[in-house]
Amino acid sequence: MEKLYVIYGGEAEEMGRAIMERMDIARDLASLKKENPRICLKPNLVVAQPAQWGATTDPGLVKGVIGYLREHGYNNMAIMESSWVGDDTGKAFELCGYRQIAAEFSLPLVDLKKDRSVACTVDGLKIEICARLLEVDYLINMPVLKAHCQTGLTCALKNLKGCVPDREKRRFHRLGLHKPIACLGKAIRPHLTVVDGIIGDLTYEGGGTPVRMDMVIAGRDPVMVDAYAAELIGYRVAEVEYIGLAECLGVGSAAAGEDSIVYLNRRQAARRDEPALASREVDYLRRWILEKEACSPCYAALIFALRRLKESGQLKKLPPVCIGQGWKERPGELGVGKCTSGCRRHVRGCPPRAGDIVVALQSWLRQ
Ligand code: SF4
Structure with missing residues (x-):
């Protein structure tokens, strides 16, 4: 294959x-x-x-x-x-x-x-x-x-x-x-x-x-x-x-x-010396994110997923989403990535794909 x-x-x-x-x-x-x-x-x-x-x-x-x-x-x-x-x-x-x-x-x-x-x-x-x-x-x-x-x-x-x-x-x-x-x-x-x-x-x-x-x-x-x-x-x-x-x-x-x-490797922790993301649109989407030491690919996947929810008019109904290594073994409501497995609901993956995050968030919004 x-x-x-x-x-x-x-x-x-x-x-x-x-x-x-x-x-x-x-x-x-x-x-x-x-x-x-x-x-x-x-x-x-x-x-x-x-x-x-x-x-x-x-x-x-x-x-x-x-x-x-x-x-x-x-x-x-x-x-x-x-x-x-x-x-x-x-x-x-x-x-x-x-x-x-x-x-x-x-x-x-x-x-x-x-x-x-x-x-x-x-x-x-x-x-x-x-x-x-x-x-x-x-x-x-x-x-x-x-x-x-x-x-x-x-x-x-x-x-x-x-x-x-x-x-x-x-x-x-x-x-x-x-x-x-x-x-x-x-x-x-x-x-x-x-x-x-x-x-x-x-x-x-x-x-x-x-x-x-x-x-x-x-x-x-x-x-x-x-x-x-x-x-x-x-x-x-x-x-x-x-x-x-x-x-x-x-x-x-x-x-x-x-x-x-x-x-070839698994993931890369976010580089603290440069902003991971910077634009007005991204700043807007950040309002839905509770980030603690997130890796860049994970964070980016969530940003893309939030953008898709915005396009479909579902974003405003979404509660804040936990993401990052700082959430390990900590409780929360909604999380993205395996580090947030302590949340009541979380999307698996390390890092997860944005497509999977979209599907999971949409399904939770429907409940
Ligand atoms: S789930 Fe994986 S990629 Fe995401 S923040 Fe945790 S260690 Fe990094």
């Missing part, structure tokens, strides 16, 4: 390297039986904003992946991206720290907005794809785990939209996004997805409501990655239509149960 790999922490570069080692990606590359295979790293640089804003891939994570590949003798790499319509990829490379990476490792940055395109047809839908992408031997997709204002989630499959020309991006929106995203996943299925879940965004793909989750997720199956990611931000897989569509097209499997996850 295909696996997902999860590592918790805040050190992006180390985490990137560790997850590549654990997955033994060098073996995947060797199995291509190509001398000096062409490797593409496709981050998410949708806007020209540093990763702390929640929208773009942490350059440290990319450095960790490059470092691993270099150590294993792979040097033929390029970073390719095209920012969203109206933003300048060159500016994003600069502001997001990618020019420094390119200089440090002597590798090219490819602005796909300047590339020619090639037409592919998937399930009756014709799609224009940037030609450089189709020439690579091994594609490493490096999205950010975040919410999307139209599709709910943006992660593995949706990040591939940066591989099509701007006119095609606009057409994807006219087509409702879901089907073209699924078809694009079929046309350019990445070999590996390494998700930056260190800081993502609560509400919007363009950033501005950052949420610190302190985790990196990796997998060879982009559909499985997205199914897991959807639950991490509080959606049921069926609510993100393109995941099911991609599964039907044979891009991968949406079955991402606990038995398919390999944890």
Whole structure:
């Protein structure tokens, strides 16, 4: 069975390297039986904003992946991206720290907005794809785990939209996004997805409501990655239509149960030196949280779950929720995570997924 790999922490570069080692990606590359295979790293640089804003891939994570590949003798790499319509990829490379990476490792940055395109047809839908992408031997997709204002989630499959020309991006929106995203996943299925879940965004793909989750997720199956990611931000897989569509097209499997996850470590205590989360929206949701020493992934899962309850108009009825290691063996009413098992009712997991928290809180609200 295909696996997902999860590592918790805040050190992006180390985490990137560790997850590549654990997955033994060098073996995947060797199995291509190509001398000096062409490797593409496709981050998410949708806007020209540093990763702390929640929208773009942490350059440290990319450095960790490059470092691993270099150590294993792979040097033929390029970073390719095209920012969203109206933003300048060159500016994003600069502001997001990618020019420094390119200089440090002597590798090219490819602005796909300047590339020619090639037409592919998937399930009756014709799609224009940037030609450089189709020439690579091994594609490493490096999205950010975040919410999307139209599709709910943006992660593995949706990040591939940066591989099509701007006119095609606009057409994807006219087509409702879901089907073209699924078809694009079929046309350019990445070999590996390494998700930056260190800081993502609560509400919007363009950033501005950052949420610190302190985790990196990796997998060879982009559909499985997205199914897991959807639950991490509080959606049921069926609510993100393109995941099911991609599964039907044979891009991968949406079955991402606990038995398919390999944890490299268990969790990371919240880092006290930086605020875990900071935005007006997150500050509002915090009113429902009674936190004592919560780990970042646990806290983030609760924030995403509260956001989902707000969207469905149920949040105001919810009593405060206990979370964190400081609640161990202490009584309380409602808790999230195994540390709150002393509460009268609590959601299991360490950390739990936001999807499970949503289901539990909704069920308690109904009682
Ligand atoms: S349940 Fe406790 S130990 Fe586990 S992630 Fe949550 S706060 Fe941390």
